[in-house]
Amino acid sequence: MIRFDLDLSIDTLRRSPATLQVLLGGLDTAWVRGTEGPDTFSPFDVVGHLIDGEETDWIPRARIILAKGPSLRFEPYDRFRHKSRNTGRSLESLLTEFASLRATNLELLRSWNLTARELDLPGEHPSLGRVTLRQLLAAWVVHDLGHLAQVARVMAKQYVDEVGPWVPFLPVLTDHMVPRS
Amino acid sequence: MIRFDLDLSIDTLRRSPATLQVLLGGLDTAWVRGTEGPDTFSPFDVVGHLIDGEETDWIPRARIILAKGPSLRFEPYDRFRHKSRNTGRSLESLLTEFASLRATNLELLRSWNLTARELDLPGEHPSLGRVTLRQLLAAWVVHDLGHLAQVARVMAKQYVDEVGPWVPFLPVLTDHMVPRS
Numbered sequence: 001m002i003r004f005d006l007d008l009s010i011d012t013l014r015r016s017p018a019t020l021q022v023l024l025g026g027l028d029t030a031w032v033r034g035t036e037g038p039d040t041f042s043p044f045d046v047v048g049h050l051i052d053g054e055e056t057d058w059i060p061r062a063r064i065i066l067a068k069g070p071s072l073r074f075e076p077y078d079r080f081r082h083k084s085r086n087t088g089r090s091l092e093s094l095l096t097e098f099a100s101l102r103a104t105n106l107e108l109l110r111s112w113n114l115t116a117r118e119l120d121l122p123g124e125h126p127s128l129g130r131v132t133l134r135q136l137l138a139a140w141v142v143h144d145l146g147h148l149a150q151v152a153r154v155m156a157k158q159y160v161d162e163v164g165p166w167v168p169f170l171p172v173l174t175d176h177m178v179p180r181s
Numbered sequence: 182m183i184r185f186d187l188d189l190s191i192d193t194l195r196r197s198p199a200t201l202q203v204l205l206g207g208l209d210t211a212w213v214r215g216t217e218g219p220d221t222f223s224p225f226d227v228v229g230h231l232i233d234g235e236e237t238d239w240i241p242r243a244r245i246i247l248a249k250g251p252s253l254r255f256e257p258y259d260r261f262r263h264k265s266r267n268t269g270r271s272l273e274s275l276l277t278e279f280a281s282l283r284a285t286n287l288e289l290l291r292s293w294n295l296t297a298r299e300l301d302l303p304g305e306h307p308s309l310g311r312v313t314l315r316q317l318l319a320a321w322v323v324h325d326l327g328h329l330a331q332v333a334r335v336m337a338k339q340y341v342d343e344v345g346p347w348v349p350f351l352p353v354l355t356d357h358m359v360p361r362s
């Protein structure tokens with residue numbers, strides 16, 4: 001376990017666009033658009049979902065906390081905003097957009113020079129209730145890593161019929177048989 | 182689902198060293214060495230395990246199949262070879278070594294110009310029994326992606342105590358409560 005550290009969190013968050021670029025850039029469409037079943041995300045969808053996070057979730061929520069206004073309540077994170085938003089887009093353009101939004105957001109986050117006292121400031125999550133800015137930023141890091149794990153898992157599952165008897169030795173193929181993220 | 186394709190498989194396999202380099206290169210040791218609990222792999226261990234695969238598993242097994250000798254039986258994959266092998270090594274040196282071994286192995290794989298008939302050739306897995314070269318190569322791809330998902334998951338779990346009430350919304354934190362890979 002690691003205690004929250006702002007520099008360490010930023011160092012992890014800045015890696016996500018390049019990691020997804022290396023993993024997915026120019027990859028065959030069958031792999032980019034494959035899912036785990038109905039209503040689950042393809043790698044393409046994940047990149048769109050991460051863009052939504054940059055535009056509507058993490059930094060906007062941090063601003064609500066730091067504004068210390070009369071309402072600290074966040075907007076819900078629309079998990080399907082990207083579906084209509086990105087129709088007709090290429091993966092390459094989404095990867096570029098994500099990299100640009102993330103870089104701008106991290107520059108802003110750095111510029112705030114947040115103190116320990118500010119990291120303790122509260123916000124109100126629409127369903128989870130009271131959370132702190134520190135928890136919001138930690139959740140941003142974990143959210144990235146969870147979706148990176150999801151991309152690798154969804155890609156792996158596209159080959160489930162090709163590995164023959166190896167399935168029980170490759171647990172990633174049977175993770176999330178009931179989709180959870 | 183995707184049918185096995187050699188070029189597509191190679192295109193995925195070649196991405197793994199760079200993906201791990203972007204995700205882990207220069208990252209804080211606490212994150213590189215964190216695990217999911219006793220007898221589970223840290224990101225450092227995963228890179229060591231992937232090196233073991235390059236040296237002792239995937240290509241050596243493919244060679245056994247292609248040699249069509251009297252015994253088609255593979256050596257077991259020692260899941261803990263890296264533990265003693267890499268004592269005192271840096272993550273950077275492991276990442277460089279993995280990239281070099283993988284590049285050499287993919288060059289060799291390409292040079293074989295495998296036909297569909299060769300991909301159907303059998304080998305004997307020490308516990309799974311009869312497998313084909315095609316299944317071996319598909320398992321190589323899935324094995325990479327599974328361990329990439331594992332690295333992201335293990336990193337995410339280091340922040341489990343920092344996200345406060347967000348845990349149920351971040352399923353990666355509660356994946357593999359009983360370690361499976």
